[in-house]
Amino acid sequence: MPRRIPEPPFELADLIPEFAELARETTLLYPRSGDPDVRESSIGGPLLWPAAESWPYCGQVGHWAPGPGLVAGGVITPGVVPMVPVVQLYARDVPRLVFPEGKDVLQLVWCPLLHPEDPAGAALPRLYWRTEAEVDAVEVLRDVPESGEDECDEDLMPRPCTVCPTPAVDYPKRDLPRELELALGPRLREIENRFGCHYSDVASALQNKVGGYPAWAKAPNWPHCSRGHRMEHLLSITGEPRSGRWLPLDEHHPHSTEPLWRSPADPAVMDSLGPDMHLGDEGGIYLFLCRACPELPYAHRFDCY
Numbered sequence: 599m600p601r602r603i604p605e606p607p608f609e610l611a612d613l614i615p616e617f618a619e620l621a622r623e624t625t626l627l628y629p630r631s632g633d634p635d636v637r638e639s640s641i642g643g644p645l646l647w648p649a650a651e652s653w654p655y656c657g658q659v660g661h662w663a664p665g666p667g668l669v670a671g672g673v674i675t676p677g678v679v680p681m682v683p684v685v686q687l688y689a690r691d692v693p694r695l696v697f698p699e700g701k702d703v704l705q706l707v708w709c710p711l712l713h714p715e716d717p718a719g720a721a722l723p724r725l726y727w728r729t730e731a732e733v734d735a736v737e738v739l740r741d742v743p744e745s746g747e748d749e750c751d752e753d754l755m756p757r758p759c760t761v762c763p764t765p766a767v768d769y770p771k772r773d774l775p776r777e778l779e780l781a782l783g784p785r786l787r788e789i790e791n792r793f794g795c796h797y798s799d800v801a802s803a804l805q806n807k808v809g810g811y812p813a814w815a816k817a818p819n820w821p822h823c824s825r826g827h828r829m830e831h832l833l834s835i836t837g838e839p840r841s842g843r844w845l846p847l848d849e850h851h852p853h854s855t856e857p858l859w860r861s862p863a864d865p866a867v868m869d870s871l872g873p874d875m876h877l878g879d880e881g882g883i884y885l886f887l888c889r890a891c892p893e894l895p896y897a898h899r900f901d902c903y
């Protein structure tokens with residue numbers, strides 16, 4: 599069931615019609631710690647993986663085990679570190695996501711180690727599209743290889759979470775064109791003065807989601823495929839809102855005197871929010887896809903403050 603979220607205190611496109619054409623459909627995932635099954639959409643949960651297909655390992659040369667703090671530890675031999683499950687989405691749960699023909703399961707794994715030499719800076723995600731019925735027809739992998747504790751960076755290890763895909767409308771924050779931001783300046787400041795918040799606090803969903811705008815922490819850096827097509831945003835893996843307009847109604851603090859669109863989370867649910875990773879300071883990993891190319895190339899970006 600989709601989560602119910604507070605009504606925004608204003609409809610951005612009503613106040614500033616120029617935003618109407620920038621509105622994008624998104625599906626918010628709302629990962630919460632739990633025990634998802636292989637048959638469920640999840641973040642950090644078990645994947646519907648055919649037993650006959652080898653589990654992926656990171657083959658990166660020169661990547662590093664975590665050391666104390668942000669210091670890299672020892673060099674790890676390439677090819678020995680199993681990837682970890684990050685996302686599984688069944689088409690039935692995310693009707694707004696267009697799957698390749700004949701496919702109905704999206705799976706994302708990544709490497710739980712530091713990759714200081716990777717230009718995108720993190721994780722090296724791999725994306726798989728599957729057909730549920732095809733995996734059903736064969737045996738599902740039960741014994742997924744796991745990294746030893748010393749060999750993975752917990753900051754890149756999502757804890758198992760169930761998800762509640764929730765359709766919403768997303769507006770650009772970092773992706774707002776600079777010229778438009780300048781042109782709209784007086785009206786944006788009017789919103790700030792009237793509601794005491796930046797427009798993006800209630801209009802931009804900076805959280806785990808499919809589609810919409812990437813939840814950039816910093817300036818946008820959209821990838822292009824090797825044929826020069828600008829890729830589309832597939833999904834963002836990042837933190838979860840702990841207050842405000844994007845926090846589901848039933849998770850707000852029961853005694854807060856703030857309006858719902860800005861009230862904090864209930865302390866009782868605070869520990870369940872999100873996959874419990876620390877992708878830098880308020881950072882995220884964003885996946886992109888080129889649908890113009892038949893092989894559906896993908897790319898990722900990582901950013902943080």
Ligand SMILES: [Zn+2]
Nearest residue numbers: 656658709711
């Ligand atoms: Zn690796």
Ligand SMILES: [Zn+2]
Nearest residue numbers: 823827888891
């Ligand atoms: Zn392309």
